[in-house]
Amino acid sequence: MARTTDARERAIMTAERLFRTQGFAATGLTQILSESGAPKGSFYFHFPDGKTELAREVLARYGARATALIRALSAKNPGNAPAFVDQLCDAFASEMKSSGFTLGCAVQNLAAEAFAGSEDLKGPVRDILDQWSAAISIQFRESGFGAARSDRMARILLNGLFGARTDSRITASVDAFKDLAWMFRKLL
Amino acid sequence: MARTTDARERAIMTAERLFRTQGFAATGLTQILSESGAPKGSFYFHFPDGKTELAREVLARYGARATALIRALSAKNPGNAPAFVDQLCDAFASEMKSSGFTLGCAVQNLAAEAFAGSEDLKGPVRDILDQWSAAISIQFRESGFGAARSDRMARILLNGLFGARTDSRITASVDAFKDLAWMFRKLL
């Protein structure tokens, strides 16, 4: 039977925002529920595994959305790695700017916090990382780089974006993304 | 007046470890106190501002220790930026390895979590970032790079280390640090 409300979806979207700005442990179910307008009584109907399942769903959506962005920019700049990197950095920068520099990365936050406790999130987090890395690597290969070098540069770009986002939150600026793009123009 | 116990110091050290592995919100005072063996009754004697003050002390020590490491490696490799970068990456890598890939960065964790709530931590975090950045930049300048470029590369290295640590925790490997070092050898 098809779903008849979007309560579940709203909860996931609200949770993503809160996990990214406040962190996983600091965000209470109560806050997620009240801000999303989702009813409390049916939370465990929608998420039998509780907060952990919510986190898994957040991760899945966040991961897929970022992968889609990478592929879209890749398709828009075929064989043009520098332009691809520039636009990827720009996309991150503008998301940070438009959020008032409050948004962290869901993967980074959940990895940092939820790893110590439950094991359930480790697998998904690793999978997302690999997925992102592979999607970026393809763009580099199509720009003429060898497989090994593409993989390595993909990982460097990814980690650079992680770090740049941290820097961006702290300094409330997008300079870190610009520096990252500058560096890749040198590297490529 | 000399201190008569080291309870305060032990609490800070234990808090650092827990904040780095579990995060700030997920770590309770009770756990810090019990794992550090510090008595509960005098916690607010030692830390009148409570958990926030603990976080401030953790940040101060963590920041100073990292700055000292940067300066030490800088002094050991005068004018030799590539060697300096290699050794800095190695130092991070070996810390991750010896901790079983569980240690996050105190600055990153506290920035990600505590920014939403209190303002008290923002200043210190920014100061530490600037301090680290300046210390690295000096090494680059002494290696012959211009001021602006040194500053920029310092920030890139710093953010690269942030990202590499995230990668290292997730993948349980030190590859990210090696990739970062490889990239800098290209860049310098």
Add this chain to the structure above:
Amino acid sequence: MARTTDARERAIMTAERLFRTQGFAATGLTQILSESGAPKGSFYFHFPDGKTELAREVLARYGARATALIRALSAKNPGNAPAFVDQLCDAFASEMKSSGFTLGCAVQNLAAEAFAGSEDLKGPVRDILDQWSAAISIQFRESGFGAARSDRMARILLNGLFGARTDSRITASVDAFKDLAWMFRKLL
């Protein structure tokens, strides 16, 4: 109108097992439904009075089954009270053994827990007690004892079985049933 599913019946059987091993309050509807495979949506179609009605049905079936056992053993040993008592004790003992000493008495558990709350169960519980007592008393009368003495001994046997079951659960042995049978051989 014939029933088209056995969901109701399965729920009652599962509830009996859980009420007997865990108690009434400690057993959630969710557990009963999931372990019985009964669908949740139609629970209040089958049991308009909810959990209390479930308890009433459990009591009715449990009471009738025990009465039937008493009558069967009575019919098998006409006029032979000692043999009857031995076989009744054996029946209880083997049920305990085959359940791994986990099964309590439904009447005892529901009486102990549900008396404080609702009044609905008190009547049925008293009726079952009288029914069992009467069934046993008949056997004693047919073995030659007077009416008053038969009633009294029936109650003593019944209460002895209650107590022996408690002992059996705690000690994980059937000794208490053997002692009870021994005592009755002395008494008769």
Add this chain to the structure above:
Amino acid sequence: MARTTDARERAIMTAERLFRTQGFAATGLTQILSESGAPKGSFYFHFPDGKTELAREVLARYGARATALIRALSAKNPGNAPAFVDQLCDAFASEMKSSGFTLGCAVQNLAAEAFAGSEDLKGPVRDILDQWSAAISIQFRESGFGAARSDRMARILLNGLFGARTDSRITASVDAFKDLAWMFRKLL
């Protein structure tokens, strides 16, 4: 350092009453706290192991009190088993009567309910049973019975009291205790 409040003691006494009348699972911490007047904030200071620890304390006190009763009646009736049994039954009967036939046995209730979940209560419950049994057996031995027979009759008396208490709650009468005493006069 000595305790400065009796909050812990009051909680245990209230918990005993509620566990005996309502059962373990059906009694919420909130009810215990509010009825005992104990503060909520310090509950886990007094009982670090939570509800289970409360149950253990209830068990310990209940067990010791019953043992003391057995020994007192034993000392009052040296070598006189029938009088001892009569007075023990009377003591139980009058407790039931004065409580309005609402009090169950703490051991019976906790054994029935808490066995399924945690293992922590099994040991204490078995120990109490042995302690009671031994205390009764001594009286029988001092009345001239052999060791094996004394042990067996002690267990029968104990289980008879368990069963009689169940009967007493259900029928709201003390007849079961009188019947038990009658039976023992025959047996001795």
Add this chain to the structure above:
DNA sequence: ACGTGCGGGACATCCCGTTATT
């Protein structure tokens, strides 16, 4: 500097019962 104890609220989880729909 530290033990003991309190205040009051938040946490994730699970509860039983009731809808509207099919």
Add this chain to the structure above:
DNA sequence: AATAACGGGATGTCCCGCACGT
């Protein structure tokens, strides 16, 4: 006869901060 979803409260647990006495 069953599904999806909800309502609203209760569960045990744990939280951080602050007293008082020594």
